[in-house]
Amino acid sequence: MHEATPGVFDRRYRLTTAGLLTLVTFIAFEAMAVGTAMPTAVRDLDGLAWYGWPFSAFLVASVFGMVVGGDTGDRRGPRAALLAGVTVFAAGLLAAGLAGSMALFVAARAVQGAGAGLIAVSLYVVAGQAYPAAARPRLFGAISAAWVLPALVGPLAAGLVTTHAGWRWVFLALLPLVAAGLALVLPALRTLRGPGEGSRVPAPARRWWAVLAGLGLALLQYAGQRRDGPALLVAAVGLAALAAGLRPLLPRGTVRARPGLPTVVASRGLLAGAFFGMDALLPLALTELHGAGPTAAGVPLTAGAVGWALASQLQGRRPGASRLVLLRAGFLLLATGTAATAVVAAPVSGAWPAYLTWAVAGLGMGLGMPSVGVLLLERSPEHRRGADSAAFQIADVAGSALAVGLVGVLVAAATAGVLPLAAAVVVATAVLAGLALLGAAVCGRAGGGGAEDDYPGGGGGRTAARVQDEAGAEPVDASEEGR
Structure with missing residues (x-):
């Protein structure tokens, strides 16, 4: 029973x-x-x-x-x-x-x-x-x-x-x-518990790295809004600052999607980047390419939000379903909806196809986002759940900012006459759909992993006692874990 x-x-x-x-x-x-x-x-x-x-x-x-x-x-x-x-x-x-x-x-x-x-x-x-x-x-x-x-x-x-x-x-x-x-x-x-005995003491330097990463994101956001030559220099400085700041804040191996927690965190960034990059471009594309008014240009965003909510409720009614299967299905739906949205670049299409395609992308987010949240809590030991949750949210912000920044560069190129806006939309949908397909390819690794989940610089390192507690084995020297 x-x-x-x-x-x-x-x-x-x-x-x-x-x-x-x-x-x-x-x-x-x-x-x-x-x-x-x-x-x-x-x-x-x-x-x-x-x-x-x-x-x-x-x-x-x-x-x-x-x-x-x-x-x-x-x-x-x-x-x-x-x-x-x-x-x-x-x-x-x-x-x-x-x-x-x-x-x-x-x-x-x-x-x-x-x-x-x-x-x-x-x-x-x-x-x-x-x-x-x-x-x-x-x-x-x-x-x-x-x-x-x-x-x-x-x-x-x-x-x-x-x-x-x-x-x-x-x-x-x-x-x-x-x-x-x-x-x-x-x-x-x-009624909630406080930290257990021997909880991780955070490195104060993490907060300075967070400031550096935030400044990098702000510079990328600023560069994406500019239409002049210095914007490229600002973007380069922003990327360098972001990369330097993120390294100590994300689990080791996040960029390479190592098994376990790094893949969970990377998946959150890929979901956010693919969806919000196109979410930022779509109203502009409908307005400029098809003459849609503010209301008509905003309807696809509403359709995406409704699809997200519906799929979120559906996955919640299947708590026993495999989160890895749902996450991969979410990525595939997101890739399908994003790629299909390229149809708005065709002059004869009108705005209405985006109402359907972006609802499909929303369905993908509704399956993917809750599933990746569940996986985070499954893969994160309690003594560092705060740091892991922070990495999870930072990946979301960084993925969104990078994707929106890319969209800004493409729009700037179209504004400067380097390529037509319709071509910029096609390129953007191809890249963003590619991010979703990449997520579908690597998300299965979220089910594995081990010691490589630690953070560079000791930000999330485990003590020998924690290794024993998590593995149910004899104490291991923490310095030998990664060998």
């Missing part, structure tokens, strides 16, 4: 789930809404020349927050990390809503980014402790679905609030709602 699979809204988990989903929903709403309010905010603060800075400040600080969140979770437990994240994020909302100058507004966005990074990592640490393995697919499906409503109504609601109440209320109105989410999840946080 099989024990029934626990639901995330069973009595034991109800408040925890409601609190986590509330926090995710309103953080997602802020992420979707801020772009709508930003033009009005920078005009009001006389900061039009600084327009890109609030976005870059958020990005750099979020990477820093992810590393700090992972370190805090490993040293002091998920309760401390999540409390710190919500407090910092709320302080950033308040500071942004009250900012009297552009400099203060940029600083407030950096505070928000740090808080968002802390929260993003803490969610995985909480999921690993508060929920049994059988319930995690449903939890990650619910978290994915929590992004859908903000994606659908966030920009519209932010526009209405900005028009009728003022842009400051886009930030200030979220404060009581974020507090409500924290109040719901606090009772469960009190």
